Amino acid sequence: MAVTLKQLSEKQDLLSGGHRLCAGCGASIAARQVLLAADSPLVVSNATGCLEVATTIFPYTAWRVPWIHSLFENAAATISGVEAMYQSLKRQGKYDKKVKFVAFGGDGGTYDIGIQALSGALERGHDFLYVCYDNQAYMNTGIQRSSATPLSAATTTTPAGSTRSGKLQQRKDLTQICAAHGIPYAGQVTIARWRDLVTMAHKAIELDGPAFLCVLAPCPRGWRYDTDATIDIARLAMDTCVWPTYEVVNGDVKILYKPKEKKPIQDWMKPQGRFAHLFRPGNEHLIVAAQADIDRKWEQLLKLEEMANAPASAEA
Amino acid sequence: MGETILIEGNAAVALALKQINPDVVAAYPITPATEVVQEFSEYVANGKVDTEFVAVESEHSAMSACIGAAAAGGRVMTATSAQGLALMWECMYLAASLRYPIVMALANRALSGNINIHCDHGDGMGCRDSGWIQIYCENTQEIYDNTIQAVRIGEHLGVRLPVLVCYDGFVISHAVEVVDVLDDSEVRDFVGPYTALNSLLNIDNPISVGPLDLQDYYFEHKRNHAEAYKAVPDVVEDVADAFAKLCGRHYGALDEYRMDDAEAAIVLLGSTAGTVKDVVDSLRNQGRKVGVLRIRMFRPFPAEPLVKALSHVKAVGVMDRHAALGTYGAPLFADVRSALYGRCSMPVLDYMYGLGGREISMAEIRGVYDELEQVVKSGATETRIQYLGVRE
Numbered sequence: 001m002a003v004t005l006k007q008l009s010e011k012q013d014l015l016s017g018g019h020r021l022c023a024g025c026g027a028s029i030a031a032r033q034v035l036l037a038a039d040s041p042l043v044v045s046n047a048t049g050c051l052e053v054a055t056t057i058f059p060y061t062a063w064r065v066p067w068i069h070s071l072f073e074n075a076a077a078t079i080s081g082v083e084a085m086y087q088s089l090k091r092q093g094k095y096d097k098k099v100k101f102v103a104f105g106g107d108g109g110t111y112d113i114g115i116q117a118l119s120g121a122l123e124r125g126h127d128f129l130y131v132c133y134d135n136q137a138y139m140n141t142g143i144q145r146s147s148a149t150p151l152s153a154a155t156t157t158t159p160a161g162s163t164r165s166g167k168l169q170q171r172k173d174l175t176q177i178c179a180a181h182g183i184p185y186a187g188q189v190t191i192a193r194w195r196d197l198v199t200m201a202h203k204a205i206e207l208d209g210p211a212f213l214c215v216l217a218p219c220p221r222g223w224r225y226d227t228d229a230t231i232d233i234a235r236l237a238m239d240t241c242v243w244p245t246y247e248v249v250n251g252d253v254k255i256l257y258k259p260k261e262k263k264p265i266q267d268w269m270k271p272q273g274r275f276a277h278l279f280r281p282g283n284e285h286l287i288v289a290a291q292a293d294i295d296r297k298w299e300q301l302l303k304l305e306e307m308a309n310a311p312a313s314a315e316a
Numbered sequence: 317m318g319e320t321i322l323i324e325g326n327a328a329v330a331l332a333l334k335q336i337n338p339d340v341v342a343a344y345p346i347t348p349a350t351e352v353v354q355e356f357s358e359y360v361a362n363g364k365v366d367t368e369f370v371a372v373e374s375e376h377s378a379m380s381a382c383i384g385a386a387a388a389g390g391r392v393m394t395a396t397s398a399q400g401l402a403l404m405w406e407c408m409y410l411a412a413s414l415r416y417p418i419v420m421a422l423a424n425r426a427l428s429g430n431i432n433i434h435c436d437h438g439d440g441m442g443c444r445d446s447g448w449i450q451i452y453c454e455n456t457q458e459i460y461d462n463t464i465q466a467v468r469i470g471e472h473l474g475v476r477l478p479v480l481v482c483y484d485g486f487v488i489s490h491a492v493e494v495v496d497v498l499d500d501s502e503v504r505d506f507v508g509p510y511t512a513l514n515s516l517l518n519i520d521n522p523i524s525v526g527p528l529d530l531q532d533y534y535f536e537h538k539r540n541h542a543e544a545y546k547a548v549p550d551v552v553e554d555v556a557d558a559f560a561k562l563c564g565r566h567y568g569a570l571d572e573y574r575m576d577d578a579e580a581a582i583v584l585l586g587s588t589a590g591t592v593k594d595v596v597d598s599l600r601n602q603g604r605k606v607g608v609l610r611i612r613m614f615r616p617f618p619a620e621p622l623v624k625a626l627s628h629v630k631a632v633g634v635m636d637r638h639a640a641l642g643t644y645g646a647p648l649f650a651d652v653r654s655a656l657y658g659r660c661s662m663p664v665l666d667y668m669y670g671l672g673g674r675e676i677s678m679a680e681i682r683g684v685y686d687e688l689e690q691v692v693k694s695g696a697t698e699t700r701i702q703y704l705g706v707r708e
């Protein structure tokens with residue numbers, strides 16, 4: 001049965017208010033929704049980043065679940081240790097509760113510095129969900145480019161200058177990288193699709209084995225838009241197919257949201273200051289290139305879904 | 317009662333680990349510590365331990381997983397060397413600051429630049445300020461004994477700090493020696509059950525571990541950590557006494573050898589102490605008043621007992637198996653001289669030796685004693701800091 005807002009409103013928020021994240025922050029919305037999704041009690045690890053620094057300024061904490069942070073690049077390795085201890089104590093009869101494990105990291109802590117630890121933990125098969133709240137740059141240190149930053153976006157280390165127009169490279173596709181580990185579940189979603197997010201997180205948490213979820217979490221400061229537009233911006237990412245909502249379950253791709261009418265990429269870029277330079281005269285080709293890139297990736301995804309739906313005995 | 321066996325240093329660690337039966341071991345292979353992980357994996361594969369063995373993808377993740385596992389309320393151990401320890405470096409500060417009594421075997425190996433797989437103490441010295449307890453072993457017997465004692469030292473409720481059990485790579489990690497080992501049950505009784513404090517798995521009482529600690533609290537937390545260090549010397553002695561009661565072997569913070577009336581003394585860490593003791597014996601046979609003071613517990617640094625042990629000595633030679641470039645003498649020298657300063661007035665000389673596994677001869681050690689005696693006689697020291705056994 002589909003999850004309802006009423007059901008969610010009856011659950012206790014496991015990330016309390018009073019933390020110091022910015023108004024309009026997508027990360028806290030992502031974290032709250034994931035925490036609401038679980039049936040089982042959770043233990044959480046957190047990479048260094050906005051979510052961590054703003055929620056646990058000693059002696060305060062916003063977390064109503066057991067939570068651990070140690071370093072930037074090791075949220076996956078840390079939770080794998082927690083989970084290993086859980087398995088050990090359970091096997092020895094020293095612990096009898098059922099607990100599930102979630103790691104949170106931003107895109108910097110996940111796509112970049114933490115990818116080795118993430119890959120290792122996925123390969124080892126620990127029972128955990130890794131959630132990347134993806135705001136497409138190093139926001140905690142002040143909006144520097146990461147490998148999640150999209151082509152042409154301006155950041156403080158890829159500024160729009162007179163000879164360079166923002167980031168010169170395309171972003172890495174981390175969802176596909178994680179899916180390629182052959183894990184039971186990988187998916188991506190935005191905070192605008194709360195029902196999908198909660199349903200996907202629930203599935204990913206409650207299954208046995210490693211799972212990965214990449215949640216597009218807009219950042220008003222870094223993306224340069226007004227704080228009340230966060231959900232609208234996230235929705236535009238879906239409607240332009242910049243950020244398709246899909247899951248890969250045991251290797252099979254299923255797209256969970258297909259816009260009736262795919263909007264042009266300008267609709268997504270226009271409200272964001274980080275793309276403002278693309279709308280200056282002479283930069284039209286950059287928008288064309290970005291549109292072509294998004295179109296190609298969307299087509300590829302549709303093909304992957306088609307393959308998953310094809311009958312197994314097609315050759316015969 | 318246990319038995320007497322022939323065993324290699326790394327295998328002795330693995331055997332101790334098997335007998336301790338930790339809840340989680342997270343480790344990554346690296347020469348010369350690899351056999352620890354390898355031999356332990358055999359115990360895991362054959363159901364000899366209850367341990368969850370996490371074969372991680374790097375040492376950084378090894379120590380990170382150890383931290384996570386310790387936070388989940390159980391006994392955790394690992395092993396590494398050189399680059400592995402260097403890669404763990406930032407995690408080591410966390411393990412210590414979070415006060416998790418993780419025990420790590422360190423087969424000491426020279427740090428790369430350039431790559432070398434043999435012994436020196438550069439790896440252990442690199443993390444000497446990280447807040448771990450550091451114990452250095454002289455031989456395979458001590459590796460085995462120290463690994464077992466480390467669990468009780470680190471887990472002591474007045475301490476709760478991680479412990480590094482250091483032993484010279486290849487020199488003793490791969491040396492097959494005769495070792496008296498205990499029964500499994502004796503070891504398990506000696507280390508006792510693990511006391512979990514503030515476990516993440518206590519889901520009814522959720523805690524936040526590792527928060528942001530700013531100008532208003534960080535300093536106090538470091539100060540608390542320093543206080544925990546203060547409890548270590550007494551605990552090390554108590555654990556040594558309890559261990560001696562079990563098997564007769566006693567180790568304190570310091571190992572004083574023929575120091576009573578010594579006028580010239582060498583201070584050092586690790587396996588070279590065995591060679592120095594032989595030199596001392598032969599010089600003593602010639603009527604020379606020489607001794608050796610091996611530091612077993614390097615962190616926290618046993619300054620007070622060290623001053624007491626050296627107070628009557630007329631010249632001290634510190635042998636550092638590490639070259640701290642750009643400083644005035646290597647770390648052991650700096651610690652020893654700083655402890656003695658203002659308390660004793662004898663000259664203290666530093667000899668940096670054995671880098672990258674360079675062998676040290678008895679003749680070279682005799683040369684150190686010759687020089688120390690010369691300094692006593694002449695009252696003059698020309699060079700305080702020098703290298704031993706290097707081609708100039």
